Amino acid sequence: MDYCDHRLRVRYAETDQMGVAYHANHLVWFEIGRTEFCRQRGFTYEAMERETGSYMMVAEVSCRYRRPLRYDQEFIIRTRIRQLRKRTLTFAYQILDAQQGTLLAEGETKHVVTDGNGRPRSFPAHYLHYLQGLDASKK
Amino acid sequence: MDYCDHRLRVRYAETDQMGVAYHANHLVWFEIGRTEFCRQRGFTYEAMERETGSYMMVAEVSCRYRRPLRYDQEFIIRTRIRQLRKRTLTFAYQILDAQQGTLLAEGETKHVVTDGNGRPRSFPAHYLHYLQGLDASKK
Amino acid sequence: MDYCDHRLRVRYAETDQMGVAYHANHLVWFEIGRTEFCRQRGFTYEAMERETGSYMMVAEVSCRYRRPLRYDQEFIIRTRIRQLRKRTLTFAYQILDAQQGTLLAEGETKHVVTDGNGRPRSFPAHYLHYLQGLDASKK
Amino acid sequence: MDYCDHRLRVRYAETDQMGVAYHANHLVWFEIGRTEFCRQRGFTYEAMERETGSYMMVAEVSCRYRRPLRYDQEFIIRTRIRQLRKRTLTFAYQILDAQQGTLLAEGETKHVVTDGNGRPRSFPAHYLHYLQGLDASKK
Numbered sequence: 429m430d431y432c433d434h435r436l437r438v439r440y441a442e443t444d445q446m447g448v449a450y451h452a453n454h455l456v457w458f459e460i461g462r463t464e465f466c467r468q469r470g471f472t473y474e475a476m477e478r479e480t481g482s483y484m485m486v487a488e489v490s491c492r493y494r495r496p497l498r499y500d501q502e503f504i505i506r507t508r509i510r511q512l513r514k515r516t517l518t519f520a521y522q523i524l525d526a527q528q529g530t531l532l533a534e535g536e537t538k539h540v541v542t543d544g545n546g547r548p549r550s551f552p553a554h555y556l557h558y559l560q561g562l563d564a565s566k567k
Numbered sequence: 568m569d570y571c572d573h574r575l576r577v578r579y580a581e582t583d584q585m586g587v588a589y590h591a592n593h594l595v596w597f598e599i600g601r602t603e604f605c606r607q608r609g610f611t612y613e614a615m616e617r618e619t620g621s622y623m624m625v626a627e628v629s630c631r632y633r634r635p636l637r638y639d640q641e642f643i644i645r646t647r648i649r650q651l652r653k654r655t656l657t658f659a660y661q662i663l664d665a666q667q668g669t670l671l672a673e674g675e676t677k678h679v680v681t682d683g684n685g686r687p688r689s690f691p692a693h694y695l696h697y698l699q700g701l702d703a704s705k706k
Numbered sequence: 707m708d709y710c711d712h713r714l715r716v717r718y719a720e721t722d723q724m725g726v727a728y729h730a731n732h733l734v735w736f737e738i739g740r741t742e743f744c745r746q747r748g749f750t751y752e753a754m755e756r757e758t759g760s761y762m763m764v765a766e767v768s769c770r771y772r773r774p775l776r777y778d779q780e781f782i783i784r785t786r787i788r789q790l791r792k793r794t795l796t797f798a799y800q801i802l803d804a805q806q807g808t809l810l811a812e813g814e815t816k817h818v819v820t821d822g823n824g825r826p827r828s829f830p831a832h833y834l835h836y837l838q839g840l841d842a843s844k845k
Numbered sequence: 846m847d848y849c850d851h852r853l854r855v856r857y858a859e860t861d862q863m864g865v866a867y868h869a870n871h872l873v874w875f876e877i878g879r880t881e882f883c884r885q886r887g888f889t890y891e892a893m894e895r896e897t898g899s900y901m902m903v904a905e906v907s908c909r910y911r912r913p914l915r916y917d918q919e920f921i922i923r924t925r926i927r928q929l930r931k932r933t934l935t936f937a938y939q940i941l942d943a944q945q946g947t948l949l950a951e952g953e954t955k956h957v958v959t960d961g962n963g964r965p966r967s968f969p970a971h972y973l974h975y976l977q978g979l980d981a982s983k984k
Contacts, residue, residue, distance in 0.1 A: 440741065440751075441734040441867050445860040445916055446683075451625040452594035452858060456719040459591075463718065463778065473718075474778040486590040490629040496685060499862055500741065500752040544585075546635060579880065579890075580728050580873040584721040584777055591719060595858040602857065602917065612857075613917040638723055639880065639891040724961075729903040730872035737869075764868040768907040774963060822863075824913060 431508040432465040435526060438501045448496035454533050455489055458521045461507035462537070465519070469558040480552040484517060484539035491535035495525075502526035512559055514550050515541050570647040571604040574665060577640045587635035593672050594628055597660045600646035601676070604658070608697045619691040623656060623678035630674035641665035651698055653689050654680050709786040710743040713804060716779045726774035732811050733767055736799045739785035740815070743797070747836045758830040762795060762817035769813035780804035790837055792828050793819050848925040851881040852943060855918045865913035871950050872906055875938045878924035879954070882936070886975040897969040901934060901956035908952035919943035929976055931967050932958050 436457060444450040462484075466473045477483060497503060503526050510518040516538060523533040541551050551559075575596060583589040601623075605612045616622060636642060642665050649657040655677060662672040680690045690698075714735060722728040740762075744751045755761060775781060782804050788796040794816060801811040819829045829837075853874060861867040879901075883890045894900060914920060920943050927935040933955060940950040958968045968976075 437741075439734060440737050440861060441869060443862040444857060445862065445864045446622055446624075447862045450858050451628065452591045452598075455591035455594065456717060459718050463715075472778060474776075483585055485585075485635075486632055488629070488631050489590065490627070492627050493625055496624075498752075500750060576880075578873060579722060579876050580730060582723040583718060584723065584725045586723045589719050595856060598857050602854075611917060613915075637891075639889060724900055724902075729906065730869045730876075733869035733872065761863055763863075763913075764910055766907070766909050767868065768905070770905050771903055774902075 431506050432461065432468045433504050433506050434461060434464040435502060435504055436460065438497050438499050438503070440499055443499045446496075448498060449501075451491070451493060454491050454493070454523065454535065455537075457503075457505045457523065458489070458491075458507075458519070458535060458537055461505040461521050462519055464505075465507040465509075466558070471555055471558050476552065476555050480555065481544050482549060482552050482555075483542050483544065485542045485546065486537055487516070487540045488538040489535065491533055493533050495530065495532045497523070497532055503532060509559060510536060512551075515548050517541070517551070517559075570645050571600065571607045572643050572645050573600060573603040574641060574643055575599065577636050577638050577642070579638055582638045585635075587637060588640075590630070590632060593630050593632070593662065593674065594676075596642075596644045596662065597628075597630075597646075597658070597674060597676055600644040600660050601658055603644075604646040604648075605697070610694055610697050615691065615694050619694065620683050621688060621691050621694075622681050622683065624681045624685065625676055626655070626679045627677040628674065630672055632672050634669065634671045636662070636671055642671060648698060649675060651690075654687050656680070656690070656698075709784050710739065710746045711782050711784050712739060712742040713780060713782055714738065716775050716777050716781070718777055721777045724774075726776055727779075729769070729771060732769050732771070732801065732813065733815075735781075735783045735801065736767070736769075736785075736797070736813060736815055739783040739799050740797055742783075743785040743787075744836070749833055749836050754830065754833050758833065759822050760827060760830050760833075761820050761822065763820045763824065764815055765794070765818045766816040767813065769811055771811050773808065773810045775801070775810055781810060787837060788814060790829075793826050795819070795829070795837075848923050849878065849882040849885045850921050850923050851878060852919060852921055853877065855914050855916050855920070857916055860916045863913075865915060866918075868908070868910060871908050871910070871940065871952065872954075874920075874922045874940065875906070875908075875924075875936070875952060875954055878922040878938050879936055881922075882924040882926075883975070888972055888975050893969065893972050897972065898961050899966060899969050899972075900959050900961065902959045902963065903954055904933070904957045905955040906952065908950055910950050912947065912949045914940070914949055920949060926976060927953060929968075932965050934958070934968070934976075 442453045504524045506522040510520040581592045643663045645661040649659040782802045784800040788798040859870045921941045923939040927937040
């Protein structure tokens with residue numbers, strides 16, 4: 429499987445006065461998608477940060493909102509790797525309704541691997557192999 | 568002036584364990600930029616929602632992160648209208664360091680005007696005139 | 707069982723530059739605890755709001771922080787009812803490490819039942835019976 | 846003046862589907878109150894953290910909510926020191942409507958001074974003198 433599905437519910441704190449999930453939360457859900465993607469591949473993003481001092485700084489994000497999400501609605505954040513380069517990594521995401529599978533939103537995040545001071549570096553070799561072979565752009 | 572500058576500081580709550588402002592907050596700052604843009608043009612977004620039952624649903628967002636922002640750093644959110652159509656509206660934003668004026672991030676949000684049930688409608692005429700003549704794409 | 711356990715992980719977005727979960731998030735986790743407590747009792751808070759127009763406005767909160775939570779740490783939010791009156795409801799919470807069961811934080815929230823305009827009203831009868839018999843103060 | 850007033854507006858992101866500011870945001874506003882209190886006293890909390898490696902860990906919070914705050918509502922966060930000890934510090938807060946001065950919420954936060962690993966230490970002497978003479982409990 430080249431993607432990772434993770435199930436979440438919209439929190440009350442995530443709603444706004446329009447009665448739907450506030451749009452910035454989608455970026456938080458994308459990040460949870462990345463975390464779970466890594467875990468499914470066999471490592472934790474937390475350990476990578478701690479052991480190698482490497483960070484995946486967010487360089488770009490984009491999101492298209494198709495349908496609003498409501499409080500307590502169950503949804504799936506589906507994460508895949510779009511592109512894996514030596515120093516950059518792009519994830520693609522879909523947010524799907526957990527019951528009907530309807531597409532609710534989709535987006536991408538582009539990351540640059542850096543050290544703790546924000547200087548670009550190569551992806552830690554030990555962790556790179558967990559992700560290789562998953563680059564959708566190479567298929 | 569076709570743009571609106573609003574000054575903010577990074578909150579402690581907005582930082583993450585990388586020691587910089589978490590990237591989803593930029594979308595929140597963009598929204599504050601829109602709110603202040605409307606206020607500078609002579610109306611409040613709050614009154615528009617309340618009086619006309621019209622909402623500017625976020626349909627798309629994008630952001631490029633150039634440099635991290637740190638806790639308590641003062642910055643400017645600069646907002647302008649990129650495109651104004653009958654039912655859609657695109658804002659463009661720059662986040663600038665308040666001291667040096669360095670560009671820290673930039674992005675766009677595209678909005679669809681809807682009623683309270685999410686159905687598209689035209690921009691309320693009474694409020695439209697506040698924004699006309701500001702469409703950068705028409706110049 | 708007079709309490710409800712729900713398992714969560716600390717999100718990256720929830721950390722701050724001290725490298726631990728920012729303290730306001732505990733209130734968000736308490737709220738998730740309430741939501742899951744209701745679900746376990748046989749109803750959803752979402753349906754109660756929608757069907758009866760009744761809200762559990764937060765009137766008071768308190769929290770004691772014992773140990774910090776770290777990014778990706780798995781924890782349990784344990785929720786019980788401390789006191790159930792005609793128009794008020796108090797929940798008590800414990801945040802426990804999911805592995806060792808260590809107490810990480812504990813707190814309470816007191817709620818007043820209101821209509822959509824914030825006026826106090828009695829707890830909707832249909833929903834009240836789901837919660838009765840759970841009042842720890844009566845035992 | 847033994848207190849510090851700082852003016853803010855409720856952000857759209859801070860509202861929830863009840864149409865009012867979500868209650869966890871009050872803790873974020875309290876923290877902004879502390880930051881501005883320190884700035885008014887002549888130092889920045891940011892510099893204290895950076896220069897001394899000392900942190901004011903939040904040990905306890907409490908808040909009473911009197912009236913809801915609405916989107917774009919202007920309010921004042923009023924901060925004072927309730928108690929200053931060698932290793933602990935208690936702040937008290939009031940949230941006031943900016944127009945009428947009505948009390949909207951009030952609360953306290955108790956802090957323990959720690960090093961970067963969470964071990965208690967004394968308040969850095971250089972910074973302590975900025976706060977002395979402000980302890981309301983000694984008057």
